[in-house]
Amino acid sequence: MSDNAHTDAMPADGLAAMVRRGLDDSLRFVVPIAIAFAVGAVLLLAIGENPLETYGLMFSEAFSSQRRFAATLSAATPLLFTAVATAICFRTGVFNVGVDGAFILGGLAAATFGVMLPMSIGWWIIPLSILAAMLVAAFWLWIPGVLLARLDVDEVVSTLMLNFVALGIAGFLVNGVLLSETSGNNTTETIHSTAELSRLLPPSTLHSGFLLGLACVFAYALWSSWTPAGFEAKLVGLNKRFARAVGISIPSTIIVVMVISGLVAGLGGASHALGQVHKFSDGFSAGYGFTGMAVALLARNSALGIVFGAILFGALASAGTTIQLFSDIPLDIVNVIEGTVMIFAVVELGKLTLWRKGKRP
Amino acid sequence: MSPEHPRTDRSVSTRIGARDISRNYGLVQANNGVSFNVTPGQIHAVVGENGAGKSTLMRILQGLEKPDSGTVILNDDPVQLRDPQQAIRLGIGMVHQEFMLAPELTLLENLVLGDEPMRTIAGPIAIVDWKKALTEARALEKRAGVAIDWDRPTATAPVHIQQYVEILRLLRRGNDVLILDEPTAVLAPQQVSKLIALLKQLRDQGASIIFISHKLHEVVALADHVTIMRRGKAVASASVDELDIAAMTRHIMGDAPADPSEQARAAVVLPDARRILRVEGLCAVTLDRSQALDNISMDVFQGEIVGIAGVAGNGQEELMECLAGLRPMSSGSISLNGAELAGKENMDFRRAGIGYVSPDRAHEGLARLASIADNVMAGSQHAPAFLKGPFRNLPAVGRAARQRLADLDVRYGALSDPVSSLSGGNQQKLVFARERASKPQVLIVSQPTRGVDLNGIAAIHAILKRHCEGGGCVVLASEELDELIALCDRILVLSEGRMVGAVRNEDATPETIGKLMLASGDGLEIAHV
Numbered sequence: 001m002s003d004n005a006h007t008d009a010m011p012a013d014g015l016a017a018m019v020r021r022g023l024d025d026s027l028r029f030v031v032p033i034a035i036a037f038a039v040g041a042v043l044l045l046a047i048g049e050n051p052l053e054t055y056g057l058m059f060s061e062a063f064s065s066q067r068r069f070a071a072t073l074s075a076a077t078p079l080l081f082t083a084v085a086t087a088i089c090f091r092t093g094v095f096n097v098g099v100d101g102a103f104i105l106g107g108l109a110a111a112t113f114g115v116m117l118p119m120s121i122g123w124w125i126i127p128l129s130i131l132a133a134m135l136v137a138a139f140w141l142w143i144p145g146v147l148l149a150r151l152d153v154d155e156v157v158s159t160l161m162l163n164f165v166a167l168g169i170a171g172f173l174v175n176g177v178l179l180s181e182t183s184g185n186n187t188t189e190t191i192h193s194t195a196e197l198s199r200l201l202p203p204s205t206l207h208s209g210f211l212l213g214l215a216c217v218f219a220y221a222l223w224s225s226w227t228p229a230g231f232e233a234k235l236v237g238l239n240k241r242f243a244r245a246v247g248i249s250i251p252s253t254i255i256v257v258m259v260i261s262g263l264v265a266g267l268g269g270a271s272h273a274l275g276q277v278h279k280f281s282d283g284f285s286a287g288y289g290f291t292g293m294a295v296a297l298l299a300r301n302s303a304l305g306i307v308f309g310a311i312l313f314g315a316l317a318s319a320g321t322t323i324q325l326f327s328d329i330p331l332d333i334v335n336v337i338e339g340t341v342m343i344f345a346v347v348e349l350g351k352l353t354l355w356r357k358g359k360r361p
Numbered sequence: 362m363s364p365e366h367p368r369t370d371r372s373v374s375t376r377i378g379a380r381d382i383s384r385n386y387g388l389v390q391a392n393n394g395v396s397f398n399v400t401p402g403q404i405h406a407v408v409g410e411n412g413a414g415k416s417t418l419m420r421i422l423q424g425l426e427k428p429d430s431g432t433v434i435l436n437d438d439p440v441q442l443r444d445p446q447q448a449i450r451l452g453i454g455m456v457h458q459e460f461m462l463a464p465e466l467t468l469l470e471n472l473v474l475g476d477e478p479m480r481t482i483a484g485p486i487a488i489v490d491w492k493k494a495l496t497e498a499r500a501l502e503k504r505a506g507v508a509i510d511w512d513r514p515t516a517t518a519p520v521h522i523q524q525y526v527e528i529l530r531l532l533r534r535g536n537d538v539l540i541l542d543e544p545t546a547v548l549a550p551q552q553v554s555k556l557i558a559l560l561k562q563l564r565d566q567g568a569s570i571i572f573i574s575h576k577l578h579e580v581v582a583l584a585d586h587v588t589i590m591r592r593g594k595a596v597a598s599a600s601v602d603e604l605d606i607a608a609m610t611r612h613i614m615g616d617a618p619a620d621p622s623e624q625a626r627a628a629v630v631l632p633d634a635r636r637i638l639r640v641e642g643l644c645a646v647t648l649d650r651s652q653a654l655d656n657i658s659m660d661v662f663q664g665e666i667v668g669i670a671g672v673a674g675n676g677q678e679e680l681m682e683c684l685a686g687l688r689p690m691s692s693g694s695i696s697l698n699g700a701e702l703a704g705k706e707n708m709d710f711r712r713a714g715i716g717y718v719s720p721d722r723a724h725e726g727l728a729r730l731a732s733i734a735d736n737v738m739a740g741s742q743h744a745p746a747f748l749k750g751p752f753r754n755l756p757a758v759g760r761a762a763r764q765r766l767a768d769l770d771v772r773y774g775a776l777s778d779p780v781s782s783l784s785g786g787n788q789q790k791l792v793f794a795r796e797r798a799s800k801p802q803v804l805i806v807s808q809p810t811r812g813v814d815l816n817g818i819a820a821i822h823a824i825l826k827r828h829c830e831g832g833g834c835v836v837l838a839s840e841e842l843d844e845l846i847a848l849c850d851r852i853l854v855l856s857e858g859r860m861v862g863a864v865r866n867e868d869a870t871p872e873t874i875g876k877l878m879l880a881s882g883d884g885l886e887i888a889h890v
Contacts, residue, residue: 018777226752228742235739239728245687245719246740246795247708 029305032298032344033312036337043336044329054329061322062315070204074276076314077206078103078285080213081268082292083310084220085261087301091224092257093237094148098159099265100289101166102140106133106269108170111280112178114191114273125195130270137266138259140166145258149251163289171282178280187281197275209271214307216264221303223260233257265289291317294338297345313338373436376401376569377422377453377538380439382431384417391417392428393593399538399586404560404570406580406601409590409613410814415573418590419540422571423455424448454536456527458543464516468526471515472498476534501529506562507555520673521552525559532563539563540571545579546840549672550875557583576843577606591615614815634662637834638684638803643693645683652676652858654683657693659853659860661803661836664829668849669838672878676858677838678720681807684836685717686710697803711740716801718792720808720838726792727780734762734776737795765794769824786817793824804828807838822848842871854878 041051062072082099089096113129121128144162147153171186180189197207224230235243236253244250268288273280291313298312299305320334378398384391392414399405407415420426422433424442432439435451442448462471473494480490498511507525515523524544531539541560545553560570560583574580580587581601588598589612597604597612604612638661645654654676661667671677682688684695686707695702697713711717719725727736738758741747747758762776771790773783780788789809796804806825810818825835825848839845845852846869854862854877862877 021777222752226755228748228753231735231742231753235728235731235735238730239724241721241725242728242739244707245685245717245725247711248740249706249708 025300025302025305028300028345029298029308032341032347035344036340039340040333040337043333047328049327049329054323054327054333057327058316058319058323061319066201067204068318070201070206071318072311072315073210074204074206074314075318076310077210077213077276078268078272078288079292079295079310079313080210080217080306081264081271082288083295083299083306084216084292085264085268086289086293086296087299087306088220088224088233088257088261088264090296091237091301092233092253093240094145094254094257095156096141096144096159096258096261097156097293098141098144098162098166098289099261099292100285100287101159101163102137102262102265103269103272103289104166104170104285105140106137106266107273107284108173108178108188108269108280109133109136109266110270111188111191111273111278114195115189115279117192117195119192119194123194125192126197126274129191129195129274130267133270133273134263134266137269138262141258141262141265142255145255148258149254170280170284174280174282180279183279188279190279191274195274196278197271205276207271207275209275212267212271213310216267217303217306220264220306224301224303229253229256286317291338294342294345298341300345374398374400375434375437376403377571378434379418379422380432380434382418382421382428382433384421384426384428390593392421394431395590395593395595396431397588397595397598398434399569399571401537401569402564402567403586404564404572404584406572406574406584406587407590408574408577408580408587408609410816413590413613414593415590416542417593419455419542419571419573422448422540423453449534449536452536453538453540454531454534455540456524456531456542456544458546460523460527462515462523462526464514466515467512468509468515468518468522469494469498469511472501472511472526472530472533474530497533498529501533504532504562504566505529505559507559520547521556524548524556528559528563532568537568538571539568540573542573543575544572545574545576547673549878550842550871551879552672553579554582577609580609581606589613634664636660636662637698638836639694639696640684641694641696643680643683643690643695645679645688645690647679652679654679654690654858657855657860661834663832663834665851666825666829666835666837666849668845668852669836669855670842670845670852670874670878671855673840675878676855678807679858680855681717681720681805681836681838684803685715685805687717711799711801714800714802716796716799716804718789718796718804718806718809720811722785722788722792722812727788729781730779732777733766733773733780733783733791734759736780737762737765737771737791737798739795741798761798765798766791769794769797770820784814784817785812786814786820789813789817789821790824793821797824797828802833804833804835806835808840809837810839810841810844818844842874845874846870 037055044051044054061068063069082103085099085102086096110129110133113132114125117125117128140162141159144153144155144158147158148155174186174188178188180187182189197209200206200208200210224234232243232248233253235246235248236250240250243253272284272288277284295306295309295313298309316334316337320331323329324331375398378396380396382392382395395414395418397405407418409415417426421428424445424447433442434440440451463474466474469491473489477489478493478497479487480493481487495511498509502509505525505528509522509525528539544556548556557579560572564570572580572584584601586598587601587604587609588595589609590596591613640657640659643654643657647653652675657680659667669677669680679688683690686702686705686709690703693703697715700713702710702713723729728739738747738761741761742753747754747761759776766773769790771783771787771794773787780791783791804825809821809825813821822844825837829835837845837849846866849869850866852864852869852874853860854864854874856878864873864877
């Protein structure tokens with residue numbers, strides 16, 4: 001589950017060292033999850049539920065049949081995009097928390113094009129809608145990128161605030177010019193059927209956007225380990241002064257990764273609009289940007305980790321919904337687990353052992 | 362000063378010491394059965410290479426670390442130090458290399474910070490008694506034989522004055538064991554002799570002073586007793602009268618061969634050598650607290666090492682950053698082989714043939730969290746040899762990394778290890794390996810041997826000389842005057858951001874350079890000795 005620093009590993013490296021690192025990285029992935037489930041178990045006990053039973057039920061709800069597994073993958077699909085969009089920035093040391101806003105605006109653009117473009121252009125409607133989504137979202141994250149690179153505006157503040165602006169813009173448009181005349185409040189018209197992404201395993205909602213998401217993760221892995229730009233971004237993330245001293249332009253690196261992050265987030269929004277919901281309505285993103293952040297943190301920006309993490313959170317989401325239907329267990333338990341994972345994913349486990357050593361007499 | 366403080370008791374034979382102390386970090390034996398004694402009223406130097414175990418021993422004496430075995434001795438009795446607070450209560454104080462003063466406060470405020478004299482005004486309400494603080498300050502000043510303007514904001518006070526305040530602060534709290542970690546690194550020669558006088562005065566009043574240093578001539582000038590550490594052991598401990606510098610060096614180095622680079626370097630510049638780098642009227646204003654540069658001009662010829670000397674903080678680092686293209690200049694010109702570089706970005710400087718070795722190896726010279734391979738290959742990511750189409754050719758990158766490291770004899774485990782696993786000397790050699798890889802004509806080298814052990818220093822000096830013999834040239838800034846004198850063809854001296862003098866190698870002595878370092882730039886003709 002290593003970041004590219006380790007996939008760069010040269011063949012002459014000791015095998016033992018590589019195995020040790022692999023174990024280290026898997027621990028970093030597994031430990032936060034284990035802690036989160038333990039915290040969830042405490043809550044379940046407190047409300048008088050058997051945690052083992054509940055988790056067993058959730059597991060079978062998420063994975064036990066082809067239909068259920070398809071639902072899990074379907075729920076994981078948006079997370080693949082938002083996690084990659086987040087990881088690109090995090091590994092460059094840019095704390096971009098604005099992926100959710102970009103995802104929303106991308107979805108809005110794709111849904112709008114999916115409705116407005118003439119049917120006569122046939123399948124062209126899909127790439128054009130996707131392109132529009134990517135450009136809009138890329139522009140959206142270019143703004144905080146430039147603000148950070150040129151004016152040193154803190155990116156956490158700007159991207160967080162831009163999320164609200166994006167939500168506001170989308171809400172305004174779907175209640176105004178883009179409001180559907182037929183289907184009620186806060187939503188656009190349903191897109192043309194030619195604009196819909198194909199379903200992979202009907203009747204589940206798993207659609208070809210999932211494959212796009214996997215392709216995105218693959219491209220991210222390729223970019224981060226095998227391209228000069230990915231290497232430069234990593235150095236900027238590790239040490240800006242160092243990167244500058246060896247001749248890397250910090251401002252352009254920051255702007256480029258923000259734009260790439262926007263392109264990916266926009267693609268994710270398009271996939272969700274064209275593949276899953278077939279329109280844009282208020283509540284389009286169920287916090288996908290933030291869950292994607294949890295995935296990226298858990299995966300420590302590694303591509304493989306993102307795939308596992310997205311499936312894990314997809315499983316939690318799809319199992320959580322069904323569990324709520326058939327038992328007294330609230331869906332909020334999923335949010336607790338997600339939040340706890342996020343916190344413990346950023347804990348440096350090494351420091352915990354150091355602390356223990358310090359205490360030893 | 363609280364009455365229960367252990368006051369200097371001349372009747373004890375060991376004020377502070379160690380008996381058979383061992384401390385391991387994993388497989389590394391940082392201290393291995395170390396014993397030493399400091400008597401009251403003694404200046405005791407502890408010398409040794411980096412990694413010899415000096416810092417570990419000092420950390421144990423301050424209660425920052427606990428020994429695995431052995432004990433700390435205080436006033437002839439074994440004592441278990443639980444934490445640094447206890448060590449301070451027992452009178453053990455440390456002057457760190459980086460001063461622990463708040464820059465925004467005045468010197469007086471810093472002196473009393475954390476232990477302010479209080480005056481009750483009504484019932485339980487008390488305020489700081491500044492009058493009393495000043496009286497105490499004046500008394501300490503007199504005791505130490507120095508003069509200090511106590512109302513001065515600390516940030517504007519010269520470095521050696523800040524150091525006095527650091528020392529006086531410890532005295533004020535009744536610390537009569539002072540541990541000084543390389544106290545002279547930031548001082549000009551004349552300031553060093555003042556510090557030596559101050560420390561001797563304190564010693565004569567009964568203080569025990571432990572003095573960590575790399576500079577053996579200072580040890581001879583200052584210390585009464587010296588303990589030499591090598592590989593975690595105290596290999597020699599004797600009165601300074603009994604050990605001369607040559608003997609100390611032998612103990613420090615062990616069986617290592619003598620260092621050939623310490624013989625002064627004969628000038629290799631030919632009279633008709635080509636001018637490579639020309640700097641004219643360079644000025645740089647600053648927004649931060651750095652020193653502005655004022656009208657600096659210099660030429661560097663092929664095969665030449667030009668030294669930049671100055672008391673720390675007089676513009677050397679800023680000048681080096683300008684020459685590397687990392688700091689914008691407000692006016693003037695920098696040209697390389699006649700091509701103007703002013704106004705260009707640092708990558709253009711690099712492309713034109715200027716390499717840079719940063720004085721801040723930990724934060725700028727290296728990316729500590731990145732692997733050895735990434736550190737030595739950074740900057741070469743666009744070179745066609747390391748690309749296959751749009752992608753990096755990682756096997757070729759790995760081969761080149763190994764080659765670069767082997768060329769400069771960098772000792773490492775695996776290429777994917779973090780660079781922080783290397784020793785200081787090997788880290789610095791790695792920086793040179795990276796910077797030389799693009800075959801720059803000019804190397805801008807700042808403090809290359811800071812925190813590097815003696816073997817590493819010899820290797821780095823050899824690299825610099827080899828670079829010049831191969832037709833390049835070097836601009837070298839160093840706080841080690843001996844290093845500049847040994848290596849440089851000419852030494853330029855900066856003071857307050859101006860160039861105040863230039864000394865040729867044959868005329869360079871610590872005295873001539875030290876005099877220029879302390880000169881103010883005002884109304885001074887540039888002295889071309």
